[in-house]
Amino acid sequence: MDDFYRDYILEHYRNPHHFGHLEAPTVTAEDLNPLCGDRIRMDLLVDRNGTVQDVRFSGKGCAISQASASMLTDSVVGMKLEDVAKLSKDAVLENVGIGISPTRMKCAMLGLRVLKSAAIGSLAAWPDEE
Amino acid sequence: MDDFYRDYILEHYRNPHHFGHLEAPTVTAEDLNPLCGDRIRMDLLVDRNGTVQDVRFSGKGCAISQASASMLTDSVVGMKLEDVAKLSKDAVLENVGIGISPTRMKCAMLGLRVLKSAAIGSLAAWPDEE
Amino acid sequence: MLRACDPRVSAIRADFPILAQSTSRGKRLVYLDSAATSQKPLAVIEALDTYYREYNANIHRGVYEIAARATEAYENARALVARFVNGAPNELVFTRNATEAINLVAYAWGSANVHAGDAILLTEMEHHSNLVPWQLLAQRAGAMLRFIPVDDAGSLVLDDLDRLLDGCKLLSIAHVGNTLGTIAPLEIIIPRARAAGALVVVDGAQAAPHLPVDVVALDCDFYAFSAHKMLGPTGVGALYGRRAILEAMPPFLSGGDMIRTVEYRHTTFNEPPWKFEAGTGNIAGAIGFGAAIEYLQGTGMAWLREHEKRITRYALERLAPLERLGLKVYGPRDPERTGGVLSFNLADVHAHDVASILDTDGVCIRAGHHCTMPLMERMGWEATARASFYLYNDDDDVDALVASLEKAARIFKL
Amino acid sequence: MLRACDPRVSAIRADFPILAQSTSRGKRLVYLDSAATSQKPLAVIEALDTYYREYNANIHRGVYEIAARATEAYENARALVARFVNGAPNELVFTRNATEAINLVAYAWGSANVHAGDAILLTEMEHHSNLVPWQLLAQRAGAMLRFIPVDDAGSLVLDDLDRLLDGCKLLSIAHVGNTLGTIAPLEIIIPRARAAGALVVVDGAQAAPHLPVDVVALDCDFYAFSAHKMLGPTGVGALYGRRAILEAMPPFLSGGDMIRTVEYRHTTFNEPPWKFEAGTGNIAGAIGFGAAIEYLQGTGMAWLREHEKRITRYALERLAPLERLGLKVYGPRDPERTGGVLSFNLADVHAHDVASILDTDGVCIRAGHHCTMPLMERMGWEATARASFYLYNDDDDVDALVASLEKAARIFKL
Numbered sequence A, B: 001m002d003d004f005y006r007d008y009i010l011e012h013y014r015n016p017h018h019f020g021h022l023e024a025p026t027v028t029a030e031d032l033n034p035l036c037g038d039r040i041r042m043d044l045l046v047d048r049n050g051t052v053q054d055v056r057f058s059g060k061g062c063a064i065s066q067a068s069a070s071m072l073t074d075s076v077v078g079m080k081l082e083d084v085a086k087l088s089k090d091a092v093l094e095n096v097g098i099g100i101s102p103t104r105m106k107c108a109m110l111g112l113r114v115l116k117s118a119a120i121g122s123l124a125a126w127p128d129e130e
Numbered sequence C, D: 001m002l003r004a005c006d007p008r009v010s011a012i013r014a015d016f017p018i019l020a021q022s023t024s025r026g027k028r029l030v031y032l033d034s035a036a037t038s039q040k041p042l043a044v045i046e047a048l049d050t051y052y053r054e055y056n057a058n059i060h061r062g063v064y065e066i067a068a069r070a071t072e073a074y075e076n077a078r079a080l081v082a083r084f085v086n087g088a089p090n091e092l093v094f095t096r097n098a099t100e101a102i103n104l105v106a107y108a109w110g111s112a113n114v115h116a117g118d119a120i121l122l123t124e125m126e127h128h129s130n131l132v133p134w135q136l137l138a139q140r141a142g143a144m145l146r147f148i149p150v151d152d153a154g155s156l157v158l159d160d161l162d163r164l165l166d167g168c169k170l171l172s173i174a175h176v177g178n179t180l181g182t183i184a185p186l187e188i189i190i191p192r193a194r195a196a197g198a199l200v201v202v203d204g205a206q207a208a209p210h211l212p213v214d215v216v217a218l219d220c221d222f223y224a225f226s227a228h229k230m231l232g233p234t235g236v237g238a239l240y241g242r243r244a245i246l247e248a249m250p251p252f253l254s255g256g257d258m259i260r261t262v263e264y265r266h267t268t269f270n271e272p273p274w275k276f277e278a279g280t281g282n283i284a285g286a287i288g289f290g291a292a293i294e295y296l297q298g299t300g301m302a303w304l305r306e307h308e309k310r311i312t313r314y315a316l317e318r319l320a321p322l323e324r325l326g327l328k329v330y331g332p333r334d335p336e337r338t339g340g341v342l343s344f345n346l347a348d349v350h351a352h353d354v355a356s357i358l359d360t361d362g363v364c365i366r367a368g369h370h371c372t373m374p375l376m377e378r379m380g381w382e383a384t385a386r387a388s389f390y391l392y393n394d395d396d397d398v399d400a401l402v403a404s405l406e407k408a409a410r411i412f413k414l
């Protein structure tokens, strides 16, 4: 777990990408991890073809949840909503690398959960965590 | 415990002394052992000096509770109410002899409890069982 | 006589340390009171021990290693217990025992759904734990109780079922009765209760330990049972609840762990099943419950049921000759229709005296009203003696029971 | 620096098998999360083991030998636990945990005595378990909640106490707060609450494990606590209740064992404490609770309290230099006024990240809202890291905490 906190993770934690709100988002979703209180909100701007044009996230929480969310926003611009809705936990794990303990997996997946919720327009089930 | 079931105990169980009700009792008390459901009622006829003139008991239950109650009634006639109220568990144990297991002690003491309740005119606390 | 010496039973007995004990009089322990509580196999005792020695920690919020291991073991136990009755893990609430599980339904579902004038249907054979909570609910709500009658042989009488169900908000019924062992014909009763629009609660305290149980096939809404009667530790039980009903149901006990967000004046709740588990649960107990389920699955519930039928049949045969001494065996007396429970009386000897004499021979049976006072009253019995069987009982146990009953008859000069 | 090496602590540590474990990374287990749940001494683990191996049986109604032994052990445990807080055995109800104990009061006493317009007084530092049950009661009854405020240092502000108590039906208050360790000045608060006619409920979950407790001297009506936080097993807790109040109070959970007589439509109840224990209790758990009490008494609560004060003082000293890296320690920071709990944050590092890094060194602390979300909100903290001490913690544990925090600071480049 200590190997998890590499420089680029801390960089995303302290200087998150796409942080803030969109003025006129097409969709917005927000959720919290009741176990630790981490919160994430995602605003998406989607064009009529269903392609994500812009994204902002905001929230509070640990380096894992905030950095994972920040990294996700980098990859989501230009994606089709339906593909966003299908993103798997691997999309997150590829970003953050190895070494997340099972107790922190929900933190890592919070941004993904919210993003997918936004994409499918309503709160999705927790992404599968196996 | 098997030595407990001697002939005179069985005799009292099957042919209890003073069994039944008094027509005009001075006091009556009744109680049950909630653990096993045994019930005993005692009717006392007391003269103006506070001496027990007559007694009847009725009830249902195991040989231990019924025989102990039956034997108690033999010793109570002629006693002062205040002495009845002070009867200790030894009064019962002398009657029934040794060999009662702790789980059955409440059965053995049920008659005593009811008799003392009658004597003090209201439900007494459980006799001390140490 | 169908006397048998199943090597499987000897192997099972070796797993239960207590069965190797002898009593203070040096007698072999003949444990015939599993309907009150079952004995525990080494696997369960060791699961508790390992938890406390290696990974005791509070669950769900802990970041560190042993907390993660404890959380995983607890939730794994939930999945094991849920699947044992064919429910989903998120439909399985851990409680203290079957009694609390029934109270949970009576308070949480009952208070929200049962109103003045509604009827609640029970049977005449219910354990106090499946009667008193409904009496109190009826009192709070102004509802009324109705009862499916039992006949003199201890079987349920279904002639009036549809009339009894008319206007009923809920039916709560024992799967297996604990005094007579009667197996309720749920496959007949539940469809009619559901057709009448009643919620169906099943008290499975005596069934889950002894029969294969499938809540989906039964089509019940709630199923309550206790670990301690099925090889598990004391202090833990389970309530299966149909997902949609659990979701709609208000919480019952509240506090830590069952919340989502809390403000000074307002709280939102976690999802089921956690919504119904307030405060630190019986973590070791749940893990031990899981180990008990694994032991039962390893043995196989189908084998277990056959074993109990066989031993009940053997006991009935061995007891038959005592009838001339005044022994009366109550209930259906048909191993196909009972759950390994035999209630009886020996002539005019009170059941407590029978049990005391048997105790001197190391034979443990129960005597009294078995927490079914109204049934006793209905049957006209003051008390009964009850022997109950489980997977570790063998024919020697039955023989010891019979020999000790003969001794009681001699003592009482029958 | 007051570094100490008390041989008594080494001897105590040897009684706790888990402390000899190492983590999967081969680190010594540094357990600093006793406020969440404590570890268990061998005496407790063996009490459970012996019960299951030698005399497991259902209690109160069993006639046979092991049932008598189990009943005696269970009731003996009740007496031990009751006397530990200076109550009488018949004033001590076994529950699952402190949470259920508080719920019992909220349902049984609350529903009968709290009505529309009544006020319930709590404090701003309560654990969810001593908040949500009162929110739900207030909602059911149409009552309102009030809160004794805390100041920025985490101490209770009593300036408005009499006004807050005016019209209050009950006060429920933590003896020791679990997030900041604040010891509430009950000797000031309770007399004023009683003068105002309020029932006094004390949440002793964090106090009973750490301070000598005397319910008579406190003059409270109810006192709730959990075995698992004081060396005992999971799944058992206790509610002390003043005799007269328990007697007048209607039952809560109902079913087997808490009744006196049952008819189909009417029930009379057993005496307290049994009236409040429905169904088969956590027999093994209660017996283990008794063994935990004996262990604590053998150690001595006065020694234990001094030990915790000393180790807290040592920790505060050792942590002070980390303040230049941005460490902030919250709460009263005075070992005389806290119960062995230290809440802190390390600069901008989130508490969960701190806890994860500490975990890699075998250091177990808690991170988050500690089931006091409203307090966190009031204080403006998102989360805190919390280290909590108990009788088995030594200065090496503190040193390991400090070293691991320094490592976290390095990783986060503070």
Ligand SMILES: Cc1ncc(COP(=O)(O)O)c(C=O)c1O
Residues within 6 Å of the ligand: C256, C278, C279, C280, C281, D035, D036, D097, D098, D099, D100, D127, D129, D130, D174, D176, D177, D178, D203, D205, D206, D226, D228, D371
């Ligand atoms: C102050 C306080 N009250 C109540 C509780 C609840 O205890 P339990 O979860 O054992 O019911 C806790 C436990 O964290 C606590 O710290």
Ligand SMILES: Cc1ncc(COP(=O)(O)O)c(C=O)c1O
Residues within 6 Å of the ligand: C035, C036, C097, C098, C099, C100, C127, C129, C130, C174, C176, C177, C178, C203, C205, C206, C226, C228, C371, D256, D278, D279, D280, D281
């Ligand atoms: C049919 C039935 N229901 C409910 C119960 C209550 O179980 P517990 O005491 O474990 O809550 C029992 C236990 O005796 C039972 O036999």
